[in-house]
Amino acid sequence: MASKFQAPRGxxxxxxxxxxxxxxxxxxxxxxxxxxxxxPIATPAFEDTALFERGVGKSTDxxxxxxxxxxxxxxxxxTLRPEGTASICRAYLEHGMHxxxxxxxxxxxxxxxxxxxxxxGRYRQFHQLGAECIGTDSPLADAEVIMLLSDLLxxxxxxxxxxxxxxxxxxxxxxxxxxxxxxxxxxxEGELSKDVRERIDINPLRAFDSDDxxxxxxMASAPTIVEQLEGEDAEHFxxxxxxxxxxxVAYAVDPTLVRGLDYYTRTIFSFVCDRLGAQSEVGGxxxxxxxxxxxxxxxxxxxxxAAGIERILLALDEEVPAAGRDAFIAVADPELRGRAMAxxxxxxxxxxxxxxxxxxxxxxxxxxxxxxxxxxxxxxLEADGSAQVRDMTxxxxxxxxxxKLVEEMTGGxx
Numbered sequence: 001m002a003s004k005f006q007a008p009r010g011x012x013x014x015x016x017x018x019x020x021x022x023x024x025x026x027x028x029x030x031x032x033x034x035x036x037x038x039x040p041i042a043t044p045a046f047e048d049t050a051l052f053e054r055g056v057g058k059s060t061d062x063x064x065x066x067x068x069x070x071x072x073x074x075x076x077x078x079t080l081r082p083e084g085t086a087s088i089c090r091a092y093l094e095h096g097m098h099x100x101x102x103x104x105x106x107x108x109x110x111x112x113x114x115x116x117x118x119x120x121g122r123y124r125q126f127h128q129l130g131a132e133c134i135g136t137d138s139p140l141a142d143a144e145v146i147m148l149l150s151d152l153l154x155x156x157x158x159x160x161x162x163x164x165x166x167x168x169x170x171x172x173x174x175x176x177x178x179x180x181x182x183x184x185x186x187x188x189e190g191e192l193s194k195d196v197r198e199r200i201d202i203n204p205l206r207a208f209d210s211d212d213x214x215x216x217x218x219m220a221s222a223p224t225i226v227e228q229l230e231g232e233d234a235e236h237f238x239x240x241x242x243x244x245x246x247x248x249v250a251y252a253v254d255p256t257l258v259r260g261l262d263y264y265t266r267t268i269f270s271f272v273c274d275r276l277g278a279q280s281e282v283g284g285x286x287x288x289x290x291x292x293x294x295x296x297x298x299x300x301x302x303x304x305x306a307a308g309i310e311r312i313l314l315a316l317d318e319e320v321p322a323a324g325r326d327a328f329i330a331v332a333d334p335e336l337r338g339r340a341m342a343x344x345x346x347x348x349x350x351x352x353x354x355x356x357x358x359x360x361x362x363x364x365x366x367x368x369x370x371x372x373x374x375x376x377x378x379x380x381l382e383a384d385g386s387a388q389v390r391d392m393t394x395x396x397x398x399x400x401x402x403x404k405l406v407e408e409m410t411g412g413x414x
Contacts, residue, residue: 010116010124020320021313022127025156026109029129032152033107036144038131041106043087045113049077054294055086057262060203066114068124080113083261084306085288086295088132093297102135103302109309121279121311130285132304134292139236141303142267142287143243149271149283149305150249158282158315160274163250165241166257167266168205169225169233171290174265177225178204188218205258224255233266240267259284263291267303273315282315283307324374327354327409330366333383340381346406354409379409 007013014022033040049069056062068080081087088106091097097104109129116122131148133141146163153161168174185192185200185207192200193212200207207219229237244251251269259268268286276282285305292300327347329340340356347354355373357366363380370378371392379400380388387405390397400408 008124010118012123012125016322017319018313020322021316021318022309024320025309025312026129028155029107029109029152032148032155033131036105036148038105038107038133038148041088041091041108042110043081043084043091043108045111046078046080047087047090049079051086051090051295052079052082055089055263055291056083057203060262061206062114062261066116068113068115082112082114084108084110084112084128084130085132085261085263085291085304088304089134089292089295089297089302092134092300093292093295098135098297098300103141104134105131106134107131119279121276121308121314123310127309128306129309130304130306132302134302134304135300137287137289137301139239139243139267142236142240143247145285145303145305146240146244146269147247147249149285149307152307153271153282153312156312156316158273158312160315161282162252162272162274164254164257164270164272165244165251166254166268167226167229167233167237168258168264168268168286169229170265173228173230173233174225177223177228180223180228181205181207184222185218191215191218203262208256208258219256226253226255236266259286261288263288263294265289269305271307273311275315275317276311279311281308282311322374323353324376325355325370326352326376328366328370328373328375328378329354329356329381330363330370330378331357331381332363333381334360336381336383343379343381343405347409350406350410352410377409379405 052067053063062082067082070078072078088108092104107130111125111127113125115124118124131145133145150163169177181204182200185204189197191214192207193210193215196207196210196212196215207215210216257268257270264286266287266289270284271282272280273282274280283305287303289301292302329343331337331340344354344356355375357369361369367378375392378390378392380390382388385402387400387402388397389400389408
């Protein structure tokens, strides 16, 4: 039976068989975060538009082209959150988390929204999980968040993953580098795509991400900031690399790596999967030492990452079978349905997954349904007050004491 309504373009329904794989991923992420001391936090699905304009950057594609922005009834400009870090930092400031012992380590999971061209692995409503470590500039924090995502992807068994590592240096170092990069781009302006030409002076780093053939040719000879790192920036990057080496985390230094957000400084990283084609990144992040100050707080160093749940599931391409039920309660007489319901509730309270027929099936139909949903045992309530227990794996059946049915189905642990 089809409906005349469909989910909006770029969105999707998560059906039960897909929800099982998501549940496995979310449970694994929660365990990885918890073991490292990252506490969960949740922020609203929409925020003041200015938060993202100031935090993410007005020159970014996200702010210029991709945000879902609307005016509420109070004539305030609101935006469905396109990313998580700015919201986390806003919450950090709003709730006085700077007064807590630093660093504050937070994890999150939820829906995000960008008006992009829908394709495999890219949706207008998508879901991310992430971690933020706020309040320390130590390279140890950079290495830890990288290892968190590395551990999660390994634990899930995501195949063909490569870690790409780079650095954008400090804001001061980047300013000098950007002048060199702009000069290079202006010298080859005629070979660049229209979009890159228009943004040479406001966001030249995005040229490294261009798919345009002419632009890629220009960028092959462009200077990179990794080659120009000096002093503390170079030392920070080398220490992050040494920590990853010591932990046995493989990576490739990518001098052309950039991120689509203006707030990044120093360490940046990206985990890519060769299964995903053009949309190859499953997660990434970096250090953002100036963001909280941009949002009105005191200078506060921080580092974090976000990973796309849909991207990870696409890379895994696996089905998680439905969990079987411990018990199914069948009745030979419809008059026993109330008793069956009471027993199901007792069993559930005792920690046993239990179902009963809700559709008025015959006893034969109930047994067939119990097999269909993977019930391991069926408790059959007979019309004469007796009861039988059938093992659905072996087909063996035995009588049960009507006064001890919960004990029978729980193995005496009720």
